Amino acid sequence: MKIKNITVIHGPNLNLLGQREPDHYGNQTLDEIDDVLSKEADKLNLNISFYQSNSEAEIVNKIQSLKSDFIIINPAAFTHSSVSIRDALAAMKIPFIEVHISNVFSREDFRKESFFSDIAIGVISGLGSEGYCAALNYVAKLNK
Numbered sequence: 001m002k003i004k005n006i007t008v009i010h011g012p013n014l015n016l017l018g019q020r021e022p023d024h025y026g027n028q029t030l031d032e033i034d035d036v037l038s039k040e041a042d043k044l045n046l047n048i049s050f051y052q053s054n055s056e057a058e059i060v061n062k063i064q065s066l067k068s069d070f071i072i073i074n075p076a077a078f079t080h081s082s083v084s085i086r087d088a089l090a091a092m093k094i095p096f097i098e099v100h101i102s103n104v105f106s107r108e109d110f111r112k113e114s115f116f117s118d119i120a121i122g123v124i125s126g127l128g129s130e131g132y133c134a135a136l137n138y139v140a141k142l143n144k
């Protein structure tokens, strides 16, 4: 299948990037990260759209409404708690990559548990915002 339409989903508190715990998450704002991804998607000839929510229910509703071919998702804190977002992804059968800006394995123990990793195509953690770009480039290569 040709992958053309990609949705990037950002979970709770990622709207605060740029001011939030820069030691873990860097200085870029979410808009700046999305902007870099938009430009990269243009180069790769992919359509990309972005969604951020602090609400678990809204993320579930968004996933249920998607017509995308692929999802890049940073579920943020919901990574470690959300059966409903996991179930929405499983139900929609849209392949996805799980991205974390920080290295969740070098932090508190509870961050080592993910409700998503076993059903993801892959997981990128600790590469900062570059992780999103790496995921996007991987997706583009699937078309070759």
Ligand code: DQA
Pocket (backbone or CB within 6 Å): 012, 013, 014, 074, 075, 076, 077, 078, 079, 099, 100, 101, 102, 103, 104, 111
């Ligand atoms: C995060 C890691 C999560 O543990 C945390 O709750 C986040 C961001 C990351 O991108 O590193 O909000 O997903």
